Amino acid sequence: MFTAVDATGGGKLSLRMITSGAEYVEYAGELTSSAGSIPVTVRVSTDGQVDIVQDGVAPEWLVALTRATLRTAWRSNKTGTPWPRRLTRWRPSQDPETDP
Secondary structure (H helix, E strand, C coil): CCCHHHHHCCEEEEEEEEEECCCEEEEEEEEEECCEEEEEEEEEECCCCEEEEECCCCCHHHHHHHHHHHHHHHHHHHCCCCCCCEEEEEECCCCCCCCC
């Protein structure tokens, strides 16, 4: 199957909330790049710590995008915005070896 990720060398994060509590929020989903999809579980604590557990190894720039996206959601949550139930982001590759 041909996808935008394959055509551009970019990557996509797709997460859905699975747990939201007083001490943390947890998401599950996948990080997708031209190398394939890696299932992930992400936990964000009340102090803004983002812990990502990967079932494989995603490109570091895609992991960094995931961490930054969730830190932004954490900051918004601190000002009263509810945690997003789903998060989806696409970015072009930050890895010069995979850029077309």
